[in-house]
Amino acid sequence: AQSVTxxxxxxxxxxxxPVELRCNYSSSxxxxxxxxxxxxxxxxxxxxxxxxxxxxxxxxxxFEAEFNKSQTSxxxxxxxxxxxxxxxxxxxxxxxxxxxxxxxxxxxxxLLAVQP
Amino acid sequence: xAGVTQTPKFRILKIGQSMTLQCTQDMNHxxxxxxxxxxxxxxxxxxYSVGAGITDKGEVPNGYNVSRSTTEDFPLRLELAAPSQxxxxxxxxxxxxxxxxxxxxxxxxRLTVL
Numbered sequence: 646a647q648s649v650t651x652x653x654x655x656x657x658x659x660x661x662x663p664v665e666l667r668c669n670y671s672s673s674x675x676x677x678x679x680x681x682x683x684x685x686x687x688x689x690x691x692x693x694x695x696x697x698x699x700x701x702x703x704x705x706x707x708f709e710a711e712f713n714k715s716q717t718s719x720x721x722x723x724x725x726x727x728x729x730x731x732x733x734x735x736x737x738x739x740x741x742x743x744x745x746x747x748x749x750x751x752x753x754x755x756l757l758a759v760q761p
Numbered sequence: 762x763a764g765v766t767q768t769p770k771f772r773i774l775k776i777g778q779s780m781t782l783q784c785t786q787d788m789n790h791x792x793x794x795x796x797x798x799x800x801x802x803x804x805x806x807x808x809y810s811v812g813a814g815i816t817d818k819g820e821v822p823n824g825y826n827v828s829r830s831t832t833e834d835f836p837l838r839l840e841l842a843a844p845s846q847x848x849x850x851x852x853x854x855x856x857x858x859x860x861x862x863x864x865x866x867x868x869x870x871r872l873t874v875l
Contacts (some may be wrong), residue, residue: 651805654801675858677861686850686868687868688765688853688866688867688868689851689853689864689866690866691864692865694861735803735804739860739861740821748806748809748819749804751803751804752803753801754801754803
């Protein structure tokens with residue numbers, strides 16, 4: 646069975662500081678990995694995803710995540726955060742069940758609170 | 762495109778009442794999903810559908826029912842509301858179900874059962 650662990654429920658950080666949100670997963674087979682972001686009072690939006698190929702993936706707003714198979718991690722980073730990055734971030738994993746519908750397994754989320 | 766829309770945005774129910782949460786998508790996606798989000802628990806899949814007329818249970822289906830008569834609509838029914846069903850409910854859709862595709866989420870329905 647797959648599972649996703651986000652150890653940090655909340656990460657406070659000052660504006661323009663770097664941040665890392667941690668995500669570890671467990672799976673005995675190859676997986677697809679995702680980061681979704683939820684701004685206050687909104688639904689989730691895809692931030693970035695890893696399917697295959699280069700282990701470093703980037704979003705259009707400066708976030709990046711690196712797939713590390715040996716450590717089963719997919720940590721999210723940004724070198725300099727803005728107030729507008731304040732949101733809850735969810736790591737998720739899925740895989741193809743060979744004909745059965747893929748299902749997303751979500752972590753419990755990390756609230757990124759950017760302070761001025 | 763409106764994407765995925767959900768109604769109502771908020772609702773308060775009494776124990777034992779029933780209601781239907783509406784979900785509509787205009788992207789012609791075959792796959793649709795219902796999730797519930799509880800504080801500190803992430804999102805849990807309630808039901809999903811791979812196309813009109815086909816639905817299946819997710820991780821936490823007890824107390825809920827769904828139907829999918831059209832590609833666009835995927836309503837979620839609560840028959841006998843219980844306090845444990847107090848949650849935020851999200852509907853989502855995707856073009857395929859093979860694993861690497863993006864799921865598009867609606868804005869959510871916040872339900873309180875008293």
